[in-house]
Amino acid sequence: MVTGGSRGIGRAVVRALAAAGACVAVNWVNDGGAADEAVDEVQATGGRAVAVRADVAREADVRRLFDAAEVAFGAVDIVVANAAVVVTKPLTASTEADFDQVFGTNAKGAFLTLREAGRRLPDGGRIIAVSSVGTRLYLPNTPLYLGSKGAVEQFVRSLSRELGPRGITVNAVSPGFTETALFPEHDRAWASGLTSLGRVGAPAEVAEAVAWLAGPSASWVTGQNINVCGGVG
Numbered sequence: 001m002v003t004g005g006s007r008g009i010g011r012a013v014v015r016a017l018a019a020a021g022a023c024v025a026v027n028w029v030n031d032g033g034a035a036d037e038a039v040d041e042v043q044a045t046g047g048r049a050v051a052v053r054a055d056v057a058r059e060a061d062v063r064r065l066f067d068a069a070e071v072a073f074g075a076v077d078i079v080v081a082n083a084a085v086v087v088t089k090p091l092t093a094s095t096e097a098d099f100d101q102v103f104g105t106n107a108k109g110a111f112l113t114l115r116e117a118g119r120r121l122p123d124g125g126r127i128i129a130v131s132s133v134g135t136r137l138y139l140p141n142t143p144l145y146l147g148s149k150g151a152v153e154q155f156v157r158s159l160s161r162e163l164g165p166r167g168i169t170v171n172a173v174s175p176g177f178t179e180t181a182l183f184p185e186h187d188r189a190w191a192s193g194l195t196s197l198g199r200v201g202a203p204a205e206v207a208e209a210v211a212w213l214a215g216p217s218a219s220w221v222t223g224q225n226i227n228v229c230g231g232v233g
Contacts, residue, residue: 003027004083006034008180012203016211018047025069056109079117081129091143106148127170133229160223169222175206176229196231
């Protein structure tokens with residue numbers, strides 16, 4: 001299952017997991033056409049996928065998302081908590097509505113998704129949350145976004161301890177500046193200069209790290225935050 005799987009990093013994760021042989025539930029909330037395209041892409045290569053609309057900030061929707069994935073494929077073995085929104089403002093200009101929007105999707109949505117995963121995944125499952133390398137940096141005009149991602153990282157640390165006795169690994173992947181709709185194109189030249197490699201990343205590069213954590217080769221990796229950032233910081 002991939003939340004926010006219809007575009008950007010989530011869409012790339014859907015591709016990577018399907019290429020590794022996983023059946024994929026593609027979660028979406030606003031762009032059903034893109035979710036259907038993601039499903040068609042998987043099916044065109046012989047894989048199995050379904051699109052499921054659910055708002056991860058709503059408890060009932062998250063339960064329904066897991067129910068739909070279980071009906072389609074049986075037990076859910078891998079959960080990628082990726083859904084996110086961003087509001088680009090200084091803290092002093094941010095409103096309560098901005099806070100509720102960002103923390104509702106990014107922090108509460110991750111909480112509900114990770115909690116449901118912890119309750120439902122079989123022993124040996126894999127949980128990966130997408131955070132941001134920005135939680136350890138100062139980046140202008142993103143205090144709400146990065147604050148919400150800091151919460152996600154703490155959820156990962158806590159849940160990895162809770163689920164470790166069952167052989168379930170819980171990790172975070174923190175992308176750096178990546179070519180997605182959340183990252184304005186006019187900022188990409190500036191961001192490239194902050195990396196050791198001199199460029200921003202592609203969603204597929206982040207997705208490969210997620211797929212590795214979801215696979216058997218990462219069976220002894222848990223409670224970690226993997227930076228995929230081109231050497232930022």
